[in-house]
Amino acid sequence: MTGHAPARGVTDSFPSVAAFVAAERPESPVHLLRPRRLEALARDFVAGFPGDTLYAVKCNAHPLVLWTMHRAGIRHFDVASPMEIARVVECVPDGTMFYHHPAKTPGQIRLAWECGVRFFAVDCVPELEKVAALTDATMRPVVRLAIPKGSGAVYDLSTKFGAVPDVFEATLRRAAQMGLKPAVTFHVGSQCLDPAAFRLGIEMACASLDRTGIAIDWMDVGGGFPAYYRLTQAPPLSAYFEVIAQAHHELTAPRGIRLACEPGRALMAEGGSLLVRINLRKPDAVYLNDGIFGGLTETYWGKDQLSLPFRLLDAQGRLKNGPAGSFAAFGPTCDGNDKLPWPLDLPQDAAEGDYIEFNLIGAYGREMAARYNGMHSDRVAVIDADFAGHQAEEIV
Numbered sequence: 001m002t003g004h005a006p007a008r009g010v011t012d013s014f015p016s017v018a019a020f021v022a023a024e025r026p027e028s029p030v031h032l033l034r035p036r037r038l039e040a041l042a043r044d045f046v047a048g049f050p051g052d053t054l055y056a057v058k059c060n061a062h063p064l065v066l067w068t069m070h071r072a073g074i075r076h077f078d079v080a081s082p083m084e085i086a087r088v089v090e091c092v093p094d095g096t097m098f099y100h101h102p103a104k105t106p107g108q109i110r111l112a113w114e115c116g117v118r119f120f121a122v123d124c125v126p127e128l129e130k131v132a133a134l135t136d137a138t139m140r141p142v143v144r145l146a147i148p149k150g151s152g153a154v155y156d157l158s159t160k161f162g163a164v165p166d167v168f169e170a171t172l173r174r175a176a177q178m179g180l181k182p183a184v185t186f187h188v189g190s191q192c193l194d195p196a197a198f199r200l201g202i203e204m205a206c207a208s209l210d211r212t213g214i215a216i217d218w219m220d221v222g223g224g225f226p227a228y229y230r231l232t233q234a235p236p237l238s239a240y241f242e243v244i245a246q247a248h249h250e251l252t253a254p255r256g257i258r259l260a261c262e263p264g265r266a267l268m269a270e271g272g273s274l275l276v277r278i279n280l281r282k283p284d285a286v287y288l289n290d291g292i293f294g295g296l297t298e299t300y301w302g303k304d305q306l307s308l309p310f311r312l313l314d315a316q317g318r319l320k321n322g323p324a325g326s327f328a329a330f331g332p333t334c335d336g337n338d339k340l341p342w343p344l345d346l347p348q349d350a351a352e353g354d355y356i357e358f359n360l361i362g363a364y365g366r367e368m369a370a371r372y373n374g375m376h377s378d379r380v381a382v383i384d385a386d387f388a389g390h391q392a393e394e395i396v
């Protein structure tokens with residue numbers, strides 16, 4: 001099967017990256033989306049996870065991404081801002097939203113409520129009381145538990161959000177006292193390399209439920225499922241699903257708790273790539289048209305943990321595969337820090353006007369790009385062909 005109907009609002013659809021490069025030779029960076037791959041990945045995830053899969057909109061809020069998630073069967077969305085809420089309302093009117101930001105303004109809460117949001121994350125009593133005061137008894141507080149540091153994730157999210165067990169239990173008790181039906185969530189941290197972190201979260205949540213005697217019907221084990229970058233050493237997603245299913249069976253199933261999760265990265269990373277141009281070649285360095293202040297921001301934070309697979313194309317879109325050398329890679333701004341954290345092994349004949357396609361950047365690529373030095377590209381093109389992760393070839 002080749003091709004798909006062009007998505008609404010996205011007119012630029014190309015059979016392959018080669019065709020796109022040959023047609024346009026873009027001088028600005030381009031975010032490439034592969035809806036076919038995205039849909040397949042999302043379907044696999046939804047089928048494998050032992051509960052409901054929410055999509056964490058922050059990792060890529062492009063309308064085509066939301067439509068594709070919907071096509072893959074996803075009906076629940078984790079949102080954290082008015083913009084993300086508006087995007088879901090517009091693109092997925094039958095979606096259920098979970099406002100999983102634990103520090104909200106009154107205006108944000110009112111707007112979310114008016115847009116039909118009923119699930120609101122809270123990680124302390126004051127936030128719970130704030131949301132409760134602006135909503136009614138049908139509001140579902142989702143109390144967020146912090147997972148101890150060092151539980152296996154590249155990014156620790158519990159230093160910022162999530163309640164320690166005492167506060168978690170106090171917040172659950174207060175919710176019950178107010179006549180609300182609390183649910184529970186946690187986030188083990190993004191790019192979590194150890195499935196056991198999810199079991200730990202479920203165990204901790206269940207221990208708190210035991211201590212408080214509060215019954216819940218919904219537990220969201222968060223995101224954090226990994227994508228498989230060049231140096232990632234993590235078990236396959238199926239191992240995560242097994243650990244979670246086992247913990248659910250042993251610990252939460254007897255209580256009738258429905259499981260959910262809210263991945264971003266694992267659903268989205270392989271669905272998008274970034275096409276950058278070599279603007280200048282020096283003997284052992286390349287100057288690119290995008291860098292750590294643009295679509296490659298996350299590589300700065302993730303360093304080797306987020307080492308992206310890439311390939312070199314010439315200006316006609318043909319793959320260049322010659323003997324490789326190591327090149328420092330600089331971004332386009334005048335900032336001395338604008339350098340990729342890892343050198344690129346590129347064919348020695350890499351030249352100005354060639355393109356590098358970085359793969360696995362569908363999550364946290366376009367969304368994190370700043371406007372430093374007046375440099376920003378929001379150009380998105382749709383590629384029908386697939387891109388096989390680490391292998392530098394296209395499957396059509």
Ligand SMILES: *Cc1c(COP(=O)(O)O)cnc(C)c1O
Nearest residue numbers: 056100190191223224263264265
């Ligand atoms: C960012 C975020 C996610 C998604 O995390 P991934 O590591 O991309 O799976 C899910 N839930 C919340 C609350 C988040 O902040």
